[in-house]
Amino acid sequence: xxxxxxxxxxxxxxxxxxxxxxxxxxxxxxxxxxxxxxxxxxxxxxxxxxxxxxxxxxxxxxxxxxxxxxxxxxxxxxxxxxxxxxxxxxxxxxxxxxxxxxxxxxxxxxxxxxxxxxxxxxxxxxxxxxxxxxxxxxxxxxxxxxxxxxxxxxxxxxxxxxxxxxxxxxxxxxxxxxxxxxxxxxxxxxxxxxxxxxxxxxxxxxxxxxxxxxxxxxxxxxxxxxxxxxxxxxxxxxxxxxxxxxxxxxxxxxxxxxxxxxxxxxxxxxxxxxxxxxxxxx
Numbered sequence: 001x002x003x004x005x006x007x008x009x010x011x012x013x014x015x016x017x018x019x020x021x022x023x024x025x026x027x028x029x030x031x032x033x034x035x036x037x038x039x040x041x042x043x044x045x046x047x048x049x050x051x052x053x054x055x056x057x058x059x060x061x062x063x064x065x066x067x068x069x070x071x072x073x074x075x076x077x078x079x080x081x082x083x084x085x086x087x088x089x090x091x092x093x094x095x096x097x098x099x100x101x102x103x104x105x106x107x108x109x110x111x112x113x114x115x116x117x118x119x120x121x122x123x124x125x126x127x128x129x130x131x132x133x134x135x136x137x138x139x140x141x142x143x144x145x146x147x148x149x150x151x152x153x154x155x156x157x158x159x160x161x162x163x164x165x166x167x168x169x170x171x172x173x174x175x176x177x178x179x180x181x182x183x184x185x186x187x188x189x190x191x192x193x194x195x196x197x198x199x200x201x202x203x204x205x206x207x208x209x210x211x212x213x214x215x216x217x218x219x220x221x222x223x224x225x226x227x228x229x230x231x232x233x234x235x236x237x238x239x240x241x242x243x244x245x246x247x248x249x250x251x252x253x254x255x256x257x258x259x260x261x262x263x264x265x266x267x268x269x270x271x272x273x274x275x276x277x278x279x280x281x282x
Contacts (some may be wrong), residue, residue, distance in 0.1 A: 001265065001266050001269060001270065002050055002056040002057075002269075002270045003054060003055045003056050003057075003239065003269045003270050004055075004056060004057045004058065004059070004238075004239065004269070004270045004273035004274060004277075005050070005055050005057070005058040005059065005150060005239060005240060005241050005243065005248055005249070006058075006059045006186070006213045006215075006238040006239060006240040006273050007059060007120070007151075007188060007213045007214075007215040007240030007241060007242050007243075008046060008058045008059065008060050008061075008078070008240075008241060008242070008243040009040075009041075009043065009060070009061065009062060009063065009243070009244070010041055010043045010046055010060045010061075010062060010078065010081060010180075010245075010259045011040050011041070011062055011063070011074065011077070012042070012062075012073070012074060012077040013042055013174060014257070015040070015041065015062075015074070016041075016144065019033055019040065019217060022070075025065075025067060025070065026065055026066050026067065026070070026125075027061075027066075027125075028064075028066065028104065028122065028124070028125025028126070028164070029063060029065065031124075031125075031164060032125075032163055032164045035163070036120055038163075039245070040244070041242040041243075041244045043060070043077070043078075043080075043084065043085065043089060046058060046060065046081075046089070046243070047085055047089070049089060049243070049244075049247065049248065050088065050248070052249065053247065053248045053249030053252070054248075054249065054252070055248050056088070056089060056270070057088055057089070057273075057279075058088070058089055058090070058243075059090050059091075059092055059116070059117070059240075059273070059277070060078055060081065060089050060090070060092070060120060060159060061078060061091065061092040061093070061094050061120055061151075062074030062075070062077065062078060062092055062094055062125075064094050064119075064120060064121055064122035064126055064226065065094065065126075066096060066125065066126050067096065068095065068096040068099040068102050068103060068106070068207070071093075071094045071095050071096055071106065072106055074094060074257035075091070075093055075094060075106065075110050075115075078091040078092075078115070079091060079110065079113050079114070079115070082114055082115070086235075088113040090116045090279070091110070091115040091116065091117050091119070092115060092116065092117040092118060092119045092120065092151060093106060093107055093110035093111065093115050093119075094119070094120070094121075094138065095107055095118065095121075096183075097121065097126065097128055097135045097136055097138075097139045098128050098135055099124065100135075100138065100215070101138070101231060103138070103139060104138050104139065104141075104142050107139065107142040107143070108142065108146075111142075111146045111148060115148075115153060115279045116149075116276075116278070117143075117146060117148045117149040117150065117186070117276075117277075118139065118142070118143050118149070118150045118151065118267045119149075119150055119152065119153065119186065119187055120151045120152070120153055121139075121150070121152045121153065122153045122164075122166065123152070123153070123166070123168055124153075124164075124166040124167055124168065125164070125166075125174070128170055129274065130152065130168055130173070130176050130183075131175055131176050131179070133179065136176075136180075140180045140183050143183060143184070144180075144182050144183055146187055147184075148184070148212070149161060149184040149185065149186045149276055150183060150184070150185055150186065151185075151186040151187075151188060151213075151214070152168060152173070152181070152185065152186070152187060153166055153168060153188045153189070154166075154169070154173055154187040154188055154189055154190075154191050154192040154194070154206025155168060155169060155189060155192045156169065156189075156190075156192040156193045157169035157170070157171075157192065157193075157218075158222065162219070168192065168194050169192045169193075170194040170197060172189060172205070173185075173187055173191060173192070173194055173210075174194065174197070174206070174207070177206065177207060177209070178206060181206070181209070182209075182246055183209060184209045184211070184276070185209060185210045185211070186210075186211045186212070186213060186214050186238065187210060187211070187212050187213070188215050188240070188242075189213070189215050189216055189217075189220060189242075190212050190213075190214065190217070190220070190225070190229075191210070191212045194207070194210070194212070195212055195229050195233055195237075196229065198232075198233060203226065205213040206268065209257075210236070211236045211237070211238055211272070211276065212233070212236060212237055212238065213237075213239070213240035214237060214238065214239055214240050214241075214268070215240040215241060215242035215245075215246070216241075216242040216245055216246060216257045217246070218246055218251065218254070219245075219246075219252070221266060223254050223255070224258060224259070226255055226259070226260045226264070226268070227258055227260045227261075227264075228261035230260055230264055230268055231260060231261060231264050232247055234260075234261075234263070234264040234267045234268055234272075235267055235272060236270065236272065237244075237268045238268070238272050238273050238276070239252075239255070239268050239269045239270070239273070252269070255268070255269070
């Protein structure tokens with residue numbers, strides 16, 4: 001059984017070294033990374049941990065900058081990482097949807113260069129509403145045209161507050177996908193609880209092309225979410241860590257000991273991701 005981490009963040013060394021300078025250019029970046037405990041890693045550091053923790057491949061992206069130029073710069077770094085680590089790192093294209101045609105052209109450039117999807121978008125940090133059709137329709141159209149998934153940062157509408165929580169909750173995601181049923185959507189962080197609503201048959205039908213990653217689970221949910229929700233929707237759940245926020249090795253062990261079936265483990269830890277990425281079945 002191989003493992004694909006569907007949610008990791010990597011940064012160019014110059015961004016990590018001079019992050020205070022970038023705080024001045026992006027308020028949301030400052031919110032998330034100004035804490036001394038907030039870690040940032042390069043592609044090389046990612047690969048080292050993957051090797052140590054038994055992760056075969058990872059979906060990597062940098063940050064949903066408010067500035068389209070910064071998105072492009074970091075996308076270049078991810079593309080370079082893909083070339084240096086083929087079959088280990090699969091990139092997603094970060095864009096600023098408010099940039100309009102520039103965002104679409106960046107998606108085209110990145111996908112044609114080998115990236116496997118778009119995201120992780122952060123509407124709160126980038127200054128738009130997910131249900132703003134004027135802003136989102138061109139990005140969605142590009143994702144559909146290239147038949148790649150679009151990943152969006154989502155959050156639970158209840159519970160504790162934390163840095164970067166945001167307001168993209170299940171109701172907003174549900175309305176968004178109704179307007180774009182042809183889109184393959186990946187909701188970060190268990191979709192803010194949206195999978196629970198898939199126990200309603202009518203809702204499940206509408207969410208047929210919606211997937212959920214498990215990024216940051218130890219900070220959000222009891223590990224029993226895996227046998228409870230993951231078993232029922234095991235074909236739609238994608239193992240993700242939000243590394244370096246969560247280290248993959250200990251998290252994988254928690255999942256293996258959660259009570260999830262062997263078939264559920266195989267689907268969630270790797271098979272579902274391989275299907276979405278259109279890479280060789282594992």
